[in-house]
Amino acid sequence: MMNRKEILDGLRHSPTVDVCVLGGGINGISVFRELALQGVSVLLVEKRDYCSGASAALSRMVHGGLRYLENGEFSLVQESLVERDRLLHNAPHYVAPLPTTVPIFATFSGLANGVVRFLGLTRRPSRRGAVAIKAGLGIYDFLARKRALLPRHQFRGRKSTQKKWPALNPAICGSATYHDAWVSHPERIGIELLRDALSAGANAGALNYATIERADAGEILLHDKLSGEKFPIRSRLVINATGGWIDMANGTLFPADDRPAPLMGGTKGSHLIVDNPALHDLxxxxxxxxxxEDGRICILFPYLGKVLVGSTDIRVEDPDAVRCEAEERDYILQSLAFVLPGVRIRPEEIVFQFAGVRPLPASKDSFTGRIPRDHFCTLLEGRDGVPPVLCMIGGKWTTFRSFGELAAEIALEALGRGRRLDTADRAFGGGRAFPKDRSGWIRNLSKSTGLSVDRAAALFKRYGTDAKDVARFIMAGPDHPLPHANYSARELLYLIGKEAVEHLDDLLIRRTTLAITGELSLAMTEAALDLLAAEKDWPELRKAEERSRFLTLMRDRHGVAEATLSARNEQRSELCETTARSG
Known part of the structure; x- marks a missing residue:
């Protein structure tokens, strides 16, 4: 990525761009990439870290949206299935097929209610029986029939279902299995898309921890949140891709007496990461x-050696204040106890929790599940020196590419520019030149770099074919182990230097999966902080502030106390010793 100082220096000397994209979540990065690859002069501005909001809090599913069929959103489901299949092709290092099983508790339940919900005559959720599920899965298969990348759905009766999953609620009468996909490292996909955009050249620049705002004179000010510096920039078009923050962002761009009507009405979804090997295996x-039991859809699946359980769907007013509350945690655990009544989760087995705001359009619907999940763009005319603002409304993670493409087409038309390349089949990051023989590729990496086969395999799992660049960096200088057997200092230094890491949570929560998998110890936290502080040349006071900031974030937003991290020190130490002996 371009050096932050170089980007800021360039904007001071040449403060005009064609497009300024506000919001560095997955949709903002997507439209930024689309425009950058067309040669448009474009700046991306994100007030926190890239993919640190809703784009870090998704359910880790890459799916068509089976339940959206009840809302009549057939075009959205079809578009989502197409984009799901493209991600399976373009990002095979992070996106993989996921067999999905639906427990069925009745035969005809929900059929009539599903029809009237489809017609808009009721908002009430209801249980879905075998016939309703069969109809939905039939449509799902039909919409994906041309590509047929994944197997068609199948039904099991009560006996075969109980034989395969004996722990399921005994009240079931059968099950259905279909295939969607899951994403292992969604935040890293954002970083890889960003790097792909920046590969277009000097026409593209991106800044995290920065904002834009309207000045009194009608100018747009760029505010570097790290240095505190502000200076004016000019843009022919602003794209507001801030998701749940769209209305708040518009409030900073338009005069107080002439602000647009609210566009967003997001809901909160919370998830738990559970470390229960028995649950994982079953x-x-x-x-x-x-x-x-209340008709709310919930999910439960293996995630990086742990189990992800979710989610809730609650209206929120302040997207900055969202976190998984105690009652949500209780609801999720109750739902798990309903579907798997013999499973009990101890509090200490919840190793991480997260919550995010779904960027849904403004709606007064009393049932949040009926709010449309589709995406569209709204163009607000410029006022008092502020350029036109194109707002990206709605959207789900799976469709980030097509949504970015849609917004880019509108922007290109406004700029009088044409498209010169298509991203539909463009692999990115560690998905490029992805090998059919993964084991052979890993052995070759080990042989060419001198890393052990196990270490090469770990890097490939984390970075795909980009593991080659990481491995070369690791071997290019003196390295030392860290309090986690699978990481070394040079790997973290690579991430710090190449991926715009500015805070400890950027590194430990988003550039790696250490935090979300419950593998982060206090010792590893301290070691990572030492590396980051040295690279940033922080004095001791700044380093202490960063430590406090991170530990507070882990406690308040992710339910992980400092004492928990400290207790993991001994666990990680024992694991490292076991790994060393086996090696």
Whole structure:
């Protein structure tokens, strides 16, 4: 990525760009990439870290949206299925098929209610029986029939279902299995898309920890949140891709007496990461996609050696204040106990929790599940020196590429520019030149760099074919181990230097999966902080502030106390010793 100082210096000397994209989540990065690859002069501005909001809090599913069929959103489901299949092709290092099993508790339940919901005559959720599920899965298969990358759905009766999953609620009468996909490292996909955009050349620049705002004179000010510096920039068009923050962002761009009507009405979804090996194993690689007793859809599937369980759907007013509350945690655990009544989760087995705001359009619907999940763009005319603002409304993670493409087409038309390349089949990051023989590729990496086969395999799992660049960096200088057997200092230094890491949470929560998998110890936190502080040349006071900031964030937003991290020191130490002996 371009050096932050170089980008800021360039804007001071040449403060005009064609497009300024506000918001560095997955949709903002997507439209930024689309425009950058067309040669448009474009600046991306993100007030926190890239993919640190809703784009870090998704359910880790890459899917068509089976339940959206009830809302009549057939075009969205079809578009999502197309984009799902493209991600399986373009990002095979992070996106993989996921067999998904739906427990069925009745035959005809929900059929009539599903029809009237489809017609808009009721908002009430209801349980879905075998006939309703069969109809939905039939449509799902039909919409994906031309590509047929994944197997068609199948049904199991009560006996065969109980034989395969004996822990399921005994009240079931059968099950259905279909295939969607899951994403292992969604935040890293954002970083790789960003790097792909920046590969276009000097016409593209991106800044995290920065904002833009309207000045009194009608100028747009760029505010570097790290240095505190502000200076004016000019842009022919602003794209507001801030998701749940769209209305708040518009409030900073338009005069107080002439602000647009609210556009967003997001809902909060919370998830838990559970470390329960028995639960992980009984899932047998499947996601269980089930209805809680109140009709709310919940999910449960293996995730990086742990189990992800979610989610809730609650209206929120302040997207900055969202976190998984105690009652949400209780609801998720209750739903798990309903579908798997013999499973009990101890509090200490919840190793991480997260919550995010779904960027849904403004709606007064009393049932949040009926709010449309589709995406569209709204163009607000410029006022008092502020350029036109194109707002990206709605959207789901799976469709980030097509949504970015849509917004880019509108922007290109406004600029009088044409498209010169298509991203539909453009692999990115570690998905480029992805090998059919993964084991052979890993052995070759080990042989060419001198890293052990196990270490090369770990790098390939984390970075795909980009592991080659990481491995070369590791071997190019003196390295030393860290309090985690699978990481070394040079790997973290690579991430700090190449991926715009400015805070400890950027590194430990988003550039790596250490935090979300419950593998982060206090000792590893301190070691990572030492590396980051040295690279940033922080004095001791600044380093202490960063430590406090990170530990507070882990406690308040992710339910992980300092004492928990400290207790993991001994666990990680024992694991490292075991790994060393086995090696």
């Amino acid at each position: 899932l047998d690689g499947h996601m269980i996609y089930y209805e809680n």
